[in-house]
Amino acid sequence: MIRFKNVSKIYPPEVIGLQNVNLHIRPGEFVSIVGQSGTGKTTLVKLLIAEERPSRGQIVVGGWDISGIRNSEVSLLRRQIGVVFQDFKLLPKKTVYENVAFALEVAGATGKRIKAIVPQALKIVGLTDKADRYPRQISGGEQQRVVIARALVHRPKIIVADEPTGNLDSINTWEIIELLRRINGFGTTVVLVTHNREVVNALKKRVITIDHGLIVSDQEEGKYML
Amino acid sequence: MRGTRLTRVFRFGFQNFFRNFWLSAATVSVLTLTVISINGLVVVNVLGKIAVSSIESRIDVSAHFKPDVDASRVQTVKVALLSMQEVRDVKYVSREDAFSQFKELNGGDMDLMASLDEAGGNPFGATLIIRARDISDYPAILQTLSEPTFANMIEEKDFDDRELMIDRLNSLAARLELFALAATALFGCIALLITMNAVRVSIYTHKEEIGIMRLVGASNWFIRGPFYVEALIWTVISVGLTVAMLYPTLAFAQPFLQRFFGADVDLMSFYSVNMAEVVGLQFLGVALLTFVTTKMATARYLRV
Secondary structure (H helix, E strand, O other): OEEEEEEEEEEOOOEEEEEEEEEEEOOOOEEEEEOOOOOOHHHHHHHHOOOOOOOEEEEEEOOEEOOOOOHHHHHHHHOOEEEEEOOOOOOOOOOHHHHHHHHHHOOOOOHHHHHHHHHHHHHHOOOHHHOOOOHHHOOHHHHHHHHHHHHHOOOOOEEEEEOOOOOOOHHHHHHHHHHHHHHHHOOOEEEEEEOOHHHHHHHOOEEEEEEOOEEEEEEOOOOOOO | OHHHHHHHHHHHHHHHHHHOHHHHHHHHHHHHHHHHHHHHHHHHHHHHHHHHHHHHHHOOEEEEEOOOOOHHHHHHHHHHHHOOOOEEEEEEEOHHHHHHHHHHHHOOOHHHHHHHHHHOOOOOOOEEEEEEOOHHHHHHHHHHHOOHHHHOOEEEEOHHHHHHHHHHHHHHHHHHHHHHHHHHHHHHHHHHHHHHHHHHHHHHOOHHHHHHHHHOOOOHHHHHHHHHHHHHHHHHHHHHHHHHHHHHHHHHHHHHHHHHHOOOOOHHHHHHHOHHHHHHHHHHHHHHHHHHHHHHHHHHHHOO
16 A cells, blocks of 8 residues: 655755655554654655655555656645644635535535535534534634544545644544544554554554654554654 | 536635635735826826927917018918928918007007007018927928028028927927836836735735645645636726726816816826726736736745
8 A cells, every 4th residue: 555665855965854764554554653753754744645755765655656746646646645634734714614625626526426425524523513613613623523524535545644633632632543543444544643652552553663764663563662 | 527626716716805805905905006006107198298299289480571572472481381291280370460460469558559650551571380290390390491592581580499499398208208118117116016025925824725725635726726816806806996996086187187288188088098908908917917926926835
């Protein structure tokens, strides 16, 4: 599903983001990527969603080599990967419903399809009754659930969540993690980037540890080791 | 599918405009001020031209012939002058008319009348009042009148002192044109910079939004589309507002302008006649400016 082959990312002049990363994530896996701040976790996510290009190496997503992806093709890749960020990244001038529908609208989905899918996605994340609210009118946990609903509408094979619980209290944190587990249960590959020890340890799933741009540990049923 | 996306681009454009109302209002204000200042320049240009042509139309050259030159010779000179390309019109004033006009003007001056009686008869000769097609044509006419064939018949040359005035007016007209051109260029540059900045600020505020649109898989044209629609709305409103303010302002100013420049000043009819060109060109200019700036401003947030 996701393969990194000898991938390095070096920022000018010589700041190392990632160094010779080799990684293979299989379809349907739930993988936690852990590490301290500034060790290269977010760089890995940025490379995966083609927000940045690798300096060296090859990245293959679902059989598609995205190492040298053209600017005009990025939108196609983004429709295949659902992305969840710590800072939510919702459109503040659009309602909850419109934010979720937007991901379908940009892909040219028909109005009929949008009307069928968006309520389903909102139901999965439990926000049916808040569809008409604007992001500022709902809590942080609810905002993150809107982001997950938005990530789900394309029925992506992969969900990448970069510190999705970083801005949330513990109750909301567990709600979001539970939601991600449920999505993984449907067969979606989930890549969770976090430095939340409790979450990683409770998940009992594959854990990849990054330190100074290098993969220092990759355990099938791992624990937070740093 | 393309039609659906196009409809959405328009919908998002309108949504952006209304949901960021104050930002839209600020941008429209800057654009409106720009269009008003362009119209101000158009009005100043037109008024300048009217002023110059009004002064030009009042300038003429009078050739006073000697009293012993008979009317047929003066008429011959008139025909010769009319054959010149530079001459628009020549008016003949006979000896008798010149005398009666003088008496009309100076009837109250008893001493002058008495001295005229003493001189006996009509001391005036015929006069030709010559008007050129263009103010720059007078030197050629004056040159012709100075030739010996004509100069021998002419007693008084009131055009000698006009020559200096004509020269001055000529250089004033040229300078006025240059000034208008320079002012237009300067104002144009300032307007361009202000407008570009306003558009850039507006798009800068959407920086995050553009990032989010990219994140969820929006193509570049889909991201840019609503901004172009917004630019179109700004253009329509700013040009529309300017036109809406221009007509009442001109209607108000018209009597004052006519009093100052003469009855032939009619800016209202100038705008009515040239409506399509003036408003259309301004619309195209502002639209082009906002579109190009939008493209440039969004480009920096669309690069990977």
